[in-house]
Amino acid sequence: MTYLDANASEPLRPEARAALLAALEAGANPSSVHAAGRAARRILEAAREDIAACFGASPAGVVFTSGGTEANALAVHALRAGRRLVVGATEHDAVRAAARGMAVVPVDRRGIADLGALAALLAEGPAMVCLMLANNETGVLHPVAAAAALCRAQGALLHVDAVQAAGRVAVDLAALGADSLAVSGHKMGGPLGAGALLLAGDPAVTPLLAGGGQERGRRGGTPGLPAIAGMAAAGRAAVAGLANQVRLAGLRDRIEAAAVQAGAIVAGAAAPRLANTTSLALPGVRADTQVISLDLAGFQVSAGAACSSGKVASSHVLAAMGLGALAGSAVRVSLPWNAMAEDAHRFVAAYLEMAGRLSRRVA
Amino acid sequence: MIERPNRPIYLDNQATTPCDPRVVQAMLPFFTEHFGNPHSAEHAMGRFAEAAVETARGHVAALIGADPREVVFTSGATESNNIAIKGAARHAAQSGNERRRIVTVQTEHKCVLEAVADLAMEGFEPVILPVRPDGTVDLATVRTALEAAPTLLLSVMAVNNEIGVLQDLASLAALAHAAGALFHTDAAQATGKILLDVEAMKIDLLSISGHKLYGPKGVGALYVRRRPRVRLAALFSGGGQERGLRSGTLPAPLIIGLGEACRIARAEMEDDNRRIAGLRDRMMAGLEQAIPGVVLNAHPERRIPGNVNITFPGSDAQAMMAAMPDLCVSTGSACSSAEVEPSYVLTALGLSYAAAARTLRIGIGRFTSPSDIDAAITMLARAHAMATPQPSEACPPPCPR
Numbered sequence: 001m002t003y004l005d006a007n008a009s010e011p012l013r014p015e016a017r018a019a020l021l022a023a024l025e026a027g028a029n030p031s032s033v034h035a036a037g038r039a040a041r042r043i044l045e046a047a048r049e050d051i052a053a054c055f056g057a058s059p060a061g062v063v064f065t066s067g068g069t070e071a072n073a074l075a076v077h078a079l080r081a082g083r084r085l086v087v088g089a090t091e092h093d094a095v096r097a098a099a100r101g102m103a104v105v106p107v108d109r110r111g112i113a114d115l116g117a118l119a120a121l122l123a124e125g126p127a128m129v130c131l132m133l134a135n136n137e138t139g140v141l142h143p144v145a146a147a148a149a150l151c152r153a154q155g156a157l158l159h160v161d162a163v164q165a166a167g168r169v170a171v172d173l174a175a176l177g178a179d180s181l182a183v184s185g186h187k188m189g190g191p192l193g194a195g196a197l198l199l200a201g202d203p204a205v206t207p208l209l210a211g212g213g214q215e216r217g218r219r220g221g222t223p224g225l226p227a228i229a230g231m232a233a234a235g236r237a238a239v240a241g242l243a244n245q246v247r248l249a250g251l252r253d254r255i256e257a258a259a260v261q262a263g264a265i266v267a268g269a270a271a272p273r274l275a276n277t278t279s280l281a282l283p284g285v286r287a288d289t290q291v292i293s294l295d296l297a298g299f300q301v302s303a304g305a306a307c308s309s310g311k312v313a314s315s316h317v318l319a320a321m322g323l324g325a326l327a328g329s330a331v332r333v334s335l336p337w338n339a340m341a342e343d344a345h346r347f348v349a350a351y352l353e354m355a356g357r358l359s360r361r362v363a
Numbered sequence: 364m365i366e367r368p369n370r371p372i373y374l375d376n377q378a379t380t381p382c383d384p385r386v387v388q389a390m391l392p393f394f395t396e397h398f399g400n401p402h403s404a405e406h407a408m409g410r411f412a413e414a415a416v417e418t419a420r421g422h423v424a425a426l427i428g429a430d431p432r433e434v435v436f437t438s439g440a441t442e443s444n445n446i447a448i449k450g451a452a453r454h455a456a457q458s459g460n461e462r463r464r465i466v467t468v469q470t471e472h473k474c475v476l477e478a479v480a481d482l483a484m485e486g487f488e489p490v491i492l493p494v495r496p497d498g499t500v501d502l503a504t505v506r507t508a509l510e511a512a513p514t515l516l517l518s519v520m521a522v523n524n525e526i527g528v529l530q531d532l533a534s535l536a537a538l539a540h541a542a543g544a545l546f547h548t549d550a551a552q553a554t555g556k557i558l559l560d561v562e563a564m565k566i567d568l569l570s571i572s573g574h575k576l577y578g579p580k581g582v583g584a585l586y587v588r589r590r591p592r593v594r595l596a597a598l599f600s601g602g603g604q605e606r607g608l609r610s611g612t613l614p615a616p617l618i619i620g621l622g623e624a625c626r627i628a629r630a631e632m633e634d635d636n637r638r639i640a641g642l643r644d645r646m647m648a649g650l651e652q653a654i655p656g657v658v659l660n661a662h663p664e665r666r667i668p669g670n671v672n673i674t675f676p677g678s679d680a681q682a683m684m685a686a687m688p689d690l691c692v693s694t695g696s697a698c699s700s701a702e703v704e705p706s707y708v709l710t711a712l713g714l715s716y717a718a719a720a721r722t723l724r725i726g727i728g729r730f731t732s733p734s735d736i737d738a739a740i741t742m743l744a745r746a747h748a749m750a751t752p753q754p755s756e757a758c759p760p761p762c763p764r
Contacts, residue, residue, distance in 0.1 A: 003399075005399075008400035011398050012395055024579070027381045028373070028379060029375070032375055032691070034691040066438030067612060069602065069611035069612070070611055073598075073601065077599070093602045093610075094610065097599075186400075186612065191616060192613070192616060193616070193617045208445075209438075209442050210480070210481050211441040211445075220441045221438060221442060222441070222580055224581020224582070224617070225581070230394075294406075295407060300409070302406070
C-alpha cells in the first residue's frame, strides 16, 4: 500500500515517536507542583520553546490546542473583537466555518489571493483577515507577507492558517508580520491531537475553552502532553529537513508530467506551490471514481480535504479558481516526508493505467 | 534516613493517572503504522482508522450504558464540559427557549464554574449552590433553586476531584427533569471508578476525561442523549466532524487509547475498587497511628475509595510537600499551579483558611502498591514532624494562607 495523502495526515516521524513515548512515560499532570508534575512541565515548556523557535514566535505567544481546527477557531474567537471578518476564498472549512457571514477575498485562476481585492475590502472598515499560507488541496502559496503589510497599513488584523505550510516551507510569524498563526501536529509528522496558535505580542485572549487557567488562562484543560511533545519534535525535524522538499518536488514533477501527458490538468500549476502537493483534474471523470480505482490499486490519495467522513463534495477551492467544470474531477496527491522515488514511479504507472481506462469510457 | 525510592511515589491519581501499559500498546500501532486520517473514507488506511475509532466509541458507550451514537469525542473533560454547558444554553437561546437559569454547585471543577460565568455575560443566570460540610449537595436546596425560576440546566459533578465525594446523580436528574431542565454531570473523576448508567440515572449530558482513567491526555468524550434528543450548539466549527458538534480531525490513536481504557475499566472496576479501598484503609490506619489528630475531610462513605483528603493537625501542607520530594501528592486540584490560595472546595465545606492550608489530597490508583502506601505513611509522618512549628521557636513561621 502506498500512502500519498500526507495533507490529510503525515506519517509519524521517528523523532516524534520518541518524544511521544517519553512524554507518555513521564505521565504526570504538568500543572502539578510535585516532582513528577514539574518533570511533565519541563517537557511542555521545552515543546513550547521548540514550536516558538520553529515558527518565529516567542514562547509566551504559543498556545497549545487540540489541533489546527481549534487553533483557527481560537484565533478568530480571541482576536476578532467585533471586527468584520475577511477570509480567502480557498480557506479550509476550519476557517470558513469560524468566519460565517464574512467578506471573501477572491483568488485568481492560479489560485492566488487577489491582494487588490483585499485592499479594497480593507478600506471598508476595521477587519480581521484570515488567509492560509498554503492551500490544502492545491498547495498554492499565498502572498501572506504582502497581505500582512496591507493589513498593518489599514489597522486590520491578520490570522494565518499555516497548517499545511508549517514544516514544508519556512514559516516565520515575525517575518510575515501577521498577528497570529495556526499549526497542526499531524500535518508535520507529529501525532494526531495537538496543534498550536502562535500569537504576536501578548494580546488579551478570551479562551474558547474556559477552564482551570492553563496556558496562561488562554486555553483551559490539561494539555495533551504526549501529542504536544510529539508535535514539537516533528516540527523541529521538519524545519531542520526543509531541504527534503526539493527532493519531493522532483517526485511531484515526475507525477505531474506523466499525468498531463495522460490528459490531466494541474490546478494551480502556474502558482508558487508546496513541493509535495498536486491537484490532478481528469476532465469528465468523477473524482470519487478515480480515488476508488487508485485505492483498489493500493494508492491512498484523496478527492479533496479529509473532513467529515464520507463527504466527497466537489472542491470549493477549484471552483474559486474558476475551474468549476473540473471541481468534481480532481484528485489530490500529497507526498509524505518519507515518500520514495519508487512510490512516485509506481503511482505514475497506476495513474496512467487508470486514466487510460476511465478516460476512454468518457470518450 | 529512609532509602530514597528509584522513582517518586505517585499518589496524585486525581490530577492524572498513569497511562495503563495495555492502553499504550493499543495506541502505538495507530501512532506509527496505522496513521491514516480517520476521515479519509476514500482509502483503506483512512477506513481502518475509522473502524478502530468506532470500536473505541463502542467501548466508551458500554462503560456508561449509552448507545455509541450518543458519544462525541473531544480533547478532554474541560472541552466536554464547555460544549455541554455553553452548547445547551446557546442552543436553547437560539431556538427561542425563554429559560435562562443554570444551576450548579460551589465545589464543581473550575472549568464548569468558568463556563457558567462566561454564560452570565451572555444573559444567562447562573446559580451556584453551597454544599453541606460533608461535601454532598442538599436535594431540597437544589429543588428550591430549580423551582425559583425557569431553569435550563442543572450541572453537578459525579465525583469531586479534591474530596472524592459522590453526588446522588439519579435524584438530581429526577429533580432537573421535574423542573423541565436538562441534567449534566462532569464525570471526569467518576468514569471507570463508579458504576454509571445514563439510562438508569436519566442523565442527559455526561463528560469523560481520558487521562483520569488510565488513558492518554488530550482526549475525552461527551455523552449526549438521543432519546429524548438533547440539542447543543457547537463551540467551534470546521470540517463538521462528530455530526457537526465537534470539528477537527479525530485523534484516532488517543481515541483508541480512551476506548481501551474504558474497556479495561468496565472489566476491572470492581477488583480495582476493592484493592484500592484496602490500600485506602491501610493508609488511614497508618496515618492515624503515626499522626494522631489527622482528619479525613468530606463524607466518610459516599466517596470513591481512591481519594484521601486529609487535614493534618500541626503543619502546613506546602511545607510538608517540600520536605518529601519523593512523594507526589497535592494541596488542591492540579490546575494553574501558580495559585497559592486555599482550595475553594475545602472552604466550601467550611474549613478555615488555616485548616485548608494544612490539607493534602492523596490519590490512590490502579498501580499503587501496599509498599507505596507504607513508604508514603513514613514520609508523611516525617514531613509532618519536620514541618510542624515547635513551640520553642522564637519567630513563628509566616501565616499560611
